[in-house]
Protein backbone atom coordinates (compact mmCIF):
# COMPACT_ATOMS: atom_id res chain seq x y z
CA UNK A 615 0.00 0.00 0.00
CA UNK A 616 1.11 3.55 -0.71
CA UNK A 617 0.35 6.49 1.55
CA UNK A 618 0.06 9.83 -0.27
CA UNK A 619 -0.01 13.16 1.58
CA UNK A 620 -0.65 16.73 0.45
CA UNK A 621 0.18 19.08 3.34
CA UNK A 622 -1.39 22.46 2.65
CA UNK A 623 -1.46 25.51 4.91
CA UNK A 624 -4.79 24.54 6.52
CA UNK A 625 -5.31 20.83 5.97
CA UNK A 626 -3.48 17.58 5.27
CA UNK A 627 -5.14 15.62 2.49
CA UNK A 628 -4.24 11.93 2.61
CA UNK A 629 -5.08 8.73 0.83
CA UNK A 630 -3.90 5.13 0.80
CA UNK A 631 -3.62 3.28 -2.51
CA UNK A 632 -3.75 -0.51 -2.76
CA UNK A 633 -1.44 -2.91 -4.59
CA UNK A 634 -3.50 -1.92 -7.62
CA UNK A 635 -2.77 1.83 -7.40
CA UNK A 636 -6.09 2.65 -9.07
CA UNK A 637 -7.81 1.45 -5.91
CA UNK A 638 -8.17 3.98 -3.08
CA UNK A 639 -8.36 2.07 0.22
CA UNK A 640 -8.86 5.08 2.45
CA UNK A 641 -8.70 8.87 2.35
CA UNK A 642 -9.30 11.90 4.48
CA UNK A 643 -8.81 15.59 5.21
CA UNK A 644 -7.39 16.40 8.65
CA UNK A 645 -6.21 19.50 10.47
CA UNK A 646 -3.32 18.03 12.49
CA UNK A 647 -0.60 15.39 12.45
CA UNK A 648 -2.31 13.54 15.28
CA UNK A 649 -5.64 13.45 13.47
CA UNK A 650 -3.77 11.99 10.50
CA UNK A 651 -2.33 9.18 12.64
CA UNK A 652 -5.77 8.49 14.07
CA UNK A 653 -7.32 8.34 10.60
CA UNK A 654 -4.63 5.94 9.40
CA UNK A 655 -4.81 3.72 12.44
CA UNK A 656 -8.56 3.41 11.85
CA UNK A 657 -7.88 1.63 8.54
CA UNK A 658 -8.23 -2.11 8.84
CA UNK A 659 -5.32 -4.19 7.50
CA UNK A 660 -3.12 -1.17 6.85
CA UNK A 661 0.34 -2.22 5.68
CA UNK A 662 2.33 0.61 4.14
CA UNK A 663 5.16 -0.23 1.75
CA UNK A 664 5.72 3.33 0.53
CA UNK A 665 4.87 6.90 1.36
CA UNK A 666 5.14 10.04 -0.78
CA UNK A 667 4.45 13.54 0.40
CA UNK A 668 4.25 17.14 -0.76
CA UNK A 669 4.27 20.01 1.69
CA UNK A 670 4.09 23.79 1.54
CA UNK A 671 4.69 23.97 5.30
CA UNK A 672 7.98 24.88 6.98
CA UNK A 673 10.86 22.40 6.81
CA UNK A 674 10.53 21.89 10.58
CA UNK A 675 6.82 21.04 10.43
CA UNK A 676 7.36 18.73 7.47
CA UNK A 677 10.27 16.94 9.17
CA UNK A 678 8.22 16.47 12.35
CA UNK A 679 5.45 14.84 10.33
CA UNK A 680 7.93 12.62 8.49
CA UNK A 681 9.50 11.33 11.73
CA UNK A 682 6.05 10.70 13.14
CA UNK A 683 5.11 8.59 10.10
CA UNK A 684 8.42 6.75 10.00
CA UNK A 685 8.11 5.98 13.69
CA UNK A 686 4.47 4.86 13.54
CA UNK A 687 4.55 2.80 10.33
CA UNK A 688 8.22 2.06 9.60
CA UNK A 689 7.97 3.44 6.08
CA UNK A 690 10.50 5.73 4.44
CA UNK A 691 8.91 8.91 3.17
CA UNK A 692 9.66 10.31 -0.29
CA UNK A 693 9.21 14.09 -0.58
CA UNK A 694 8.46 16.03 -3.75
CA UNK A 695 11.28 18.51 -4.40
CA UNK A 696 11.49 21.58 -6.62
CA UNK A 697 12.74 21.08 -10.17
CA UNK A 698 13.53 23.27 -13.16
CA UNK A 699 11.92 20.81 -15.50
CA UNK A 700 9.90 17.61 -15.13
CA UNK A 701 7.51 15.50 -17.21
CA UNK A 702 7.72 17.98 -20.09
CA UNK A 703 6.89 21.02 -17.91
CA UNK A 704 9.39 23.85 -17.45
CA UNK A 705 9.17 25.83 -14.21
CA UNK A 706 8.66 29.49 -15.16
CA UNK A 707 9.81 31.11 -11.90
CA UNK A 708 12.99 33.21 -11.93
CA UNK A 709 13.98 31.17 -8.88
CA UNK A 710 12.42 27.76 -9.50
CA UNK A 711 12.77 26.68 -5.86
CA UNK A 712 10.38 29.43 -4.75
CA UNK A 713 7.38 28.12 -6.68
CA UNK A 714 4.97 26.39 -4.27
CA UNK A 715 5.35 22.63 -4.62
CA UNK A 716 1.59 22.08 -4.57
CA UNK A 717 1.31 24.42 -7.56
CA UNK A 718 4.15 22.63 -9.33
CA UNK A 719 2.58 19.19 -8.85
CA UNK A 720 -0.88 20.40 -9.91
CA UNK A 721 0.78 21.82 -13.04
CA UNK A 722 2.50 18.50 -13.80
CA UNK A 723 -0.82 16.71 -13.33
CA UNK A 724 -2.75 19.24 -15.42
CA UNK A 725 -0.31 19.25 -18.33
CA UNK A 726 -0.20 15.45 -18.28
CA UNK A 727 -4.01 15.20 -18.44
CA UNK A 728 -4.43 18.00 -21.01
CA UNK A 729 -1.42 17.28 -23.25
CA UNK A 730 -1.79 20.87 -24.36
CA UNK A 731 -2.14 24.43 -23.09
CA UNK A 732 -3.80 24.57 -19.69
CA UNK A 733 -4.86 26.82 -16.85
CA UNK A 734 -4.66 25.29 -13.36
CA UNK A 735 -6.71 26.93 -10.59
CA UNK A 736 -6.30 25.78 -6.98
CA UNK A 737 -8.71 26.95 -4.26
CA UNK A 738 -7.12 26.36 -0.86
CA UNK A 739 -6.04 28.71 1.91
CA UNK A 740 -4.66 30.77 -0.94
CA UNK A 741 -6.03 30.68 -4.48
CA UNK A 742 -3.50 30.14 -7.25
CA UNK A 743 -3.63 30.28 -11.05
CA UNK A 744 -0.92 28.85 -13.31
CA UNK A 745 -0.60 29.01 -17.08
CA UNK A 746 1.16 26.20 -18.95
CA UNK A 747 1.77 26.64 -22.66
CA UNK A 748 1.32 23.89 -25.26
CA UNK A 749 5.08 23.17 -25.25
CA UNK A 750 5.11 22.72 -21.46
CA UNK A 751 6.50 26.17 -20.68
CA UNK A 752 5.09 27.62 -17.45
CA UNK A 753 4.17 31.22 -18.27
CA UNK A 754 3.74 32.11 -14.59
CA UNK A 755 0.76 32.57 -12.34
CA UNK A 756 -1.13 34.50 -9.70
CA UNK A 757 -1.72 34.11 -5.95
CA UNK A 758 -4.55 35.70 -3.99
CA UNK A 759 -6.26 35.04 -0.65
CA UNK A 760 -8.61 32.08 -0.66
CA UNK A 761 -12.02 31.91 0.98
CA UNK A 762 -10.71 31.09 4.50
CA UNK A 763 -8.27 34.02 4.44
CA UNK A 764 -10.77 36.51 3.04
CA UNK A 765 -13.46 35.71 5.58
CA UNK A 766 -11.00 35.61 8.48
CA UNK A 767 -9.49 38.98 7.56
CA UNK A 768 -12.97 40.49 7.74
CA UNK A 769 -13.71 38.75 11.02
CA UNK A 770 -10.40 39.81 12.53
CA UNK A 771 -10.20 43.40 11.35
CA UNK A 772 -13.79 44.52 11.88
CA UNK A 773 -15.71 44.72 15.12
CA UNK A 774 -19.16 43.68 13.97
CA UNK A 775 -18.53 40.77 11.64
CA UNK A 776 -18.98 37.61 13.67
CA UNK A 777 -20.72 34.39 12.66
CA UNK A 778 -20.35 30.64 12.82
CA UNK A 779 -19.43 28.00 10.26
CA UNK A 780 -22.92 26.58 9.90
CA UNK A 781 -24.42 29.98 9.06
CA UNK A 782 -21.57 30.50 6.58
CA UNK A 783 -22.36 27.28 4.78
CA UNK A 784 -26.08 28.12 4.57
CA UNK A 785 -25.37 31.63 3.29
CA UNK A 786 -23.71 30.21 0.16
CA UNK A 787 -26.82 28.40 -1.01
CA UNK A 788 -27.61 31.52 -3.06
CA UNK A 789 -25.64 34.53 -4.34
CA UNK A 790 -28.36 37.21 -4.31
CA UNK A 791 -27.49 40.35 -2.32
CA UNK A 792 -27.22 39.42 1.36
CA UNK A 793 -29.71 40.58 3.99
CA UNK A 794 -27.63 39.44 6.94
CA UNK A 795 -23.95 39.96 7.75
CA UNK A 796 -23.09 36.34 7.14
CA UNK A 797 -24.82 36.35 3.74
CA UNK A 798 -23.24 39.64 2.73
CA UNK A 799 -19.70 38.51 3.64
CA UNK A 800 -19.85 34.93 2.38
CA UNK A 801 -21.46 35.92 -0.92
CA UNK A 802 -19.16 38.93 -1.32
CA UNK A 803 -16.05 36.79 -0.91
CA UNK A 804 -17.48 34.13 -3.19
CA UNK A 805 -18.02 36.79 -5.89
CA UNK A 806 -14.40 37.95 -5.44
CA UNK A 807 -13.26 34.41 -6.23
CA UNK A 808 -15.54 34.24 -9.25
CA UNK A 809 -14.23 37.57 -10.51
CA UNK A 810 -10.66 36.27 -10.17
CA UNK A 811 -11.57 33.14 -12.11
CA UNK A 812 -13.26 35.06 -14.94
CA UNK A 813 -10.17 37.26 -15.32
CA UNK A 814 -7.94 34.16 -15.56
CA UNK A 815 -10.20 32.72 -18.26
CA UNK A 816 -9.97 35.99 -20.21
CA UNK A 817 -6.18 35.86 -20.07
CA UNK A 818 -6.14 32.21 -21.14
CA UNK A 819 -8.38 33.08 -24.09
CA UNK A 820 -5.98 35.87 -25.07
CA UNK A 821 -3.07 33.38 -25.09
CA UNK A 822 -4.75 30.35 -26.63
CA UNK A 823 -8.17 31.26 -28.07
CA UNK A 824 -10.60 28.43 -27.28
CA UNK A 825 -7.87 25.79 -27.45
CA UNK A 826 -6.99 25.17 -23.80
CA UNK A 827 -8.04 23.09 -20.79
CA UNK A 828 -9.01 24.42 -17.37
CA UNK A 829 -8.50 22.40 -14.19
CA UNK A 830 -10.07 23.22 -10.83
CA UNK A 831 -8.74 21.73 -7.64
CA UNK A 832 -8.46 22.50 -3.89
CA UNK A 833 -11.09 22.31 -1.16
CA UNK A 834 -13.11 25.31 -2.35
CA UNK A 835 -13.21 24.48 -6.08
CA UNK A 836 -16.93 23.84 -5.77
CA UNK A 837 -17.56 27.53 -5.04
CA UNK A 838 -16.66 28.50 -8.61
CA UNK A 839 -17.19 25.35 -10.69
CA UNK A 840 -20.62 26.37 -12.00
CA UNK A 841 -19.22 29.47 -13.71
CA UNK A 842 -16.64 27.37 -15.60
CA UNK A 843 -18.73 24.53 -17.05
CA UNK A 844 -15.93 23.61 -19.44
CA UNK A 845 -13.49 23.04 -16.56
CA UNK A 846 -12.47 19.65 -15.28
CA UNK A 847 -12.82 19.47 -11.50
CA UNK A 848 -9.98 17.20 -10.36
CA UNK A 849 -9.82 17.09 -6.54
CA UNK A 850 -6.74 14.82 -6.62
CA UNK A 851 -4.75 16.82 -9.20
CA UNK A 852 -1.87 17.36 -6.74
CA UNK A 853 -1.74 13.59 -6.18
CA UNK A 854 -1.60 13.00 -9.95
CA UNK A 855 1.50 15.21 -10.05
CA UNK A 856 2.89 13.68 -6.84
CA UNK A 857 2.95 10.21 -8.44
CA UNK A 858 4.82 11.70 -11.40
CA UNK A 859 7.37 13.53 -9.22
CA UNK A 860 7.90 10.60 -6.82
CA UNK A 861 7.70 7.41 -8.91
CA UNK A 862 8.24 4.18 -6.99
CA UNK A 863 10.84 2.66 -9.30
Ligand SMILES: Nc1ncnc2c1ncn2[C@@H]1O[C@H](COP(=O)(O)OP(=O)(O)O)[C@@H](O)[C@H]1O
Pocket residue numbers: 621622623624625626643737738739740761762832833834
Ligand atom coordinates in the same frame (compact mmCIF):
# COMPACT_ATOMS: atom_id res chain seq x y z
N1 LIG B 1 -13.95 17.98 4.01
C1 LIG B 1 -13.38 19.19 4.13
N2 LIG B 1 -12.61 19.48 5.20
C2 LIG B 1 -12.04 20.68 5.33
N3 LIG B 1 -12.17 21.67 4.41
C3 LIG B 1 -12.92 21.45 3.33
C4 LIG B 1 -13.55 20.18 3.12
N4 LIG B 1 -14.19 20.25 1.94
C5 LIG B 1 -14.02 21.49 1.45
N5 LIG B 1 -13.26 22.23 2.28
C6 LIG B 1 -12.84 23.62 2.05
O1 LIG B 1 -11.50 23.56 1.63
C7 LIG B 1 -10.79 24.73 2.04
C8 LIG B 1 -9.35 24.35 2.26
O2 LIG B 1 -8.84 23.85 1.03
P1 LIG B 1 -7.50 23.03 0.93
O3 LIG B 1 -7.26 22.79 -0.52
O4 LIG B 1 -7.53 21.83 1.82
O5 LIG B 1 -6.48 24.10 1.53
P2 LIG B 1 -4.93 24.00 1.86
O6 LIG B 1 -4.32 23.11 0.81
O7 LIG B 1 -4.44 25.39 1.81
O8 LIG B 1 -4.79 23.39 3.24
C9 LIG B 1 -11.54 25.22 3.28
O9 LIG B 1 -11.75 26.61 3.14
C10 LIG B 1 -12.89 24.52 3.26
O10 LIG B 1 -13.93 25.45 3.01
Ligand SMILES: CC(C)(COP(=O)(O)O)[C@@H](O)C(=O)NCCC(=O)O
Pocket residue numbers: 622623624670712713714715716717736737738739740741742757760
Ligand atom coordinates in the same frame (compact mmCIF):
# COMPACT_ATOMS: atom_id res chain seq x y z
C1 LIG C 1 0.66 29.84 -2.72
C2 LIG C 1 0.61 28.85 -1.58
C3 LIG C 1 0.60 29.60 -0.27
C4 LIG C 1 -0.69 28.02 -1.72
O1 LIG C 1 -0.82 27.20 -0.57
P1 LIG C 1 -2.20 26.52 -0.14
O2 LIG C 1 -3.29 27.52 -0.26
O3 LIG C 1 -2.43 25.37 -1.10
O4 LIG C 1 -2.01 26.03 1.26
C5 LIG C 1 1.81 27.84 -1.67
O5 LIG C 1 1.86 27.27 -2.92
C6 LIG C 1 3.12 28.52 -1.36
O6 LIG C 1 3.50 28.70 -0.23
N1 LIG C 1 3.87 28.92 -2.42
C7 LIG C 1 5.16 29.59 -2.31
C8 LIG C 1 5.11 30.94 -2.95
C9 LIG C 1 4.95 30.87 -4.46
O7 LIG C 1 4.41 29.90 -5.01
O8 LIG C 1 5.38 31.85 -5.11
Ligand SMILES: [K+]
Pocket residue numbers: 622623716736738832
Ligand atom coordinates in the same frame (compact mmCIF):
# COMPACT_ATOMS: atom_id res chain seq x y z
K1 LIG D 1 -3.14 23.05 -1.58
